[in-house]
Amino acid sequence: MAEFETWFSSEQACRGYLYRLRWPNGFTCPRCSSLKAWPINTKLYECSGCHYQLSVVAGTIFQDTHKSLTVWFRAIWWITGQKNGASALGLKRILGLGSYSTAWTWLHKLRRAMVRPGRDCLSGMVEVDETFIGGEKPGKRGRGATGKILVGIAVEDKEDEGIGRIRLGILQNASANCLTGFVEERVVGGSAIRTDDWLGYSRLESAGYRHATVKKTELKLAHLVVSLLKRWLLGTHQGGVSPEHLAYYLDGYTFRFNRRTSTHRGKLFMRLLENAVQIDPVTQGQIIQHIRGRKTKGHNI
Numbered sequence: 230m231a232e233f234e235t236w237f238s239s240e241q242a243c244r245g246y247l248y249r250l251r252w253p254n255g256f257t258c259p260r261c262s263s264l265k266a267w268p269i270n271t272k273l274y275e276c277s278g279c280h281y282q283l284s285v286v287a288g289t290i291f292q293d294t295h296k297s298l299t300v301w302f303r304a305i306w307w308i309t310g311q312k313n314g315a316s317a318l319g320l321k322r323i324l325g326l327g328s329y330s331t332a333w334t335w336l337h338k339l340r341r342a343m344v345r346p347g348r349d350c351l352s353g354m355v356e357v358d359e360t361f362i363g364g365e366k367p368g369k370r371g372r373g374a375t376g377k378i379l380v381g382i383a384v385e386d387k388e389d390e391g392i393g394r395i396r397l398g399i400l401q402n403a404s405a406n407c408l409t410g411f412v413e414e415r416v417v418g419g420s421a422i423r424t425d426d427w428l429g430y431s432r433l434e435s436a437g438y439r440h441a442t443v444k445k446t447e448l449k450l451a452h453l454v455v456s457l458l459k460r461w462l463l464g465t466h467q468g469g470v471s472p473e474h475l476a477y478y479l480d481g482y483t484f485r486f487n488r489r490t491s492t493h494r495g496k497l498f499m500r501l502l503e504n505a506v507q508i509d510p511v512t513q514g515q516i517i518q519h520i521r522g523r524k525t526k527g528h529n530i
């Protein structure tokens with residue numbers, strides 16, 4: 230913590246760090262790709278090619294923020310230290326933010342940054358399964374169950390090395406349409422996919438994958454990930470996960486899981502910031518709209 234405070238004690242230090250993350254090979258104009266710019270003041274640069282003026286936070290999640298970057302950096306540092314996931318209430322408390330809604334918006338912005346822009350798909354041997362999250366009674370596969378959310382799981386099987394990377398995603402249902410789409414978005418074509426013999430997986434072969442089926446009980450990697458995920462949700466959110474927030478929790482969980490071997494907190498911090506300067510800015514209004522959209526479209530299962 231002391232080291233963190235010395236590094237990022239000033240707004241300028243934070244900007245300098247973002248500059249190096251955003252333009253690791255030096256300034257590149259987002260409009261004309263010119264490689265030259267001069268500083269106008271402490272915040273703004275002007276492109277020498279097209280005279281476009283921009284700051285290092287323009288076009289990132291920090292755009293239009295009224296808070297100092299030092300507070301944002303502290304928020305990110307705190308989040309990367311929360312083994313069981315971060316809550317808006319915790320963030321509000323730790324930063325002394327005035328309102329819960331600011332903390333909530335920040336958390337959602339940062340969760341978006343946990344998904345790497347244009348991130349690589351899984352490859353090699355991948356196990357795929359689905360599970361229900363939430364609700365009291367077990368759900369039925371074909372039709373779903375009220376109050377439950379169907380979540381798809383894709384896990385790389387690294388054989389002797391165990392589990393590789395994972396991807397999670399909310400599924401509208403367990404139809405071949407949804408499950409094939411889930412795999413196509415997350416796994417490189419031509420990879421080997423292992424599932425059980427549910428009909429929903431029957432189109433993987435024609436979608437260009439090598440597909441092998443086993444008994445459901447043999448999907449050991451997916452089951453392990455599911456049980457860890459459920460335990461994490463229980464521990465962090467007391468099991469009360471609202472459907473509209475689950476997608477964000479899944480992203481947060483995936484971020485942490487795929488970096489479980491990087492024990493260095495500084496590295497997690499850097500990765501999160503690296504993503505944060507690459508993704509487009511969103512407003513609180515857009516986040517709320519997005520969540521509402523999910524709520525009405527996504528969960529009629």
Ligand SMILES: [Zn+2]
Nearest residue numbers: 258261276279
């Ligand atoms: Zn330019």
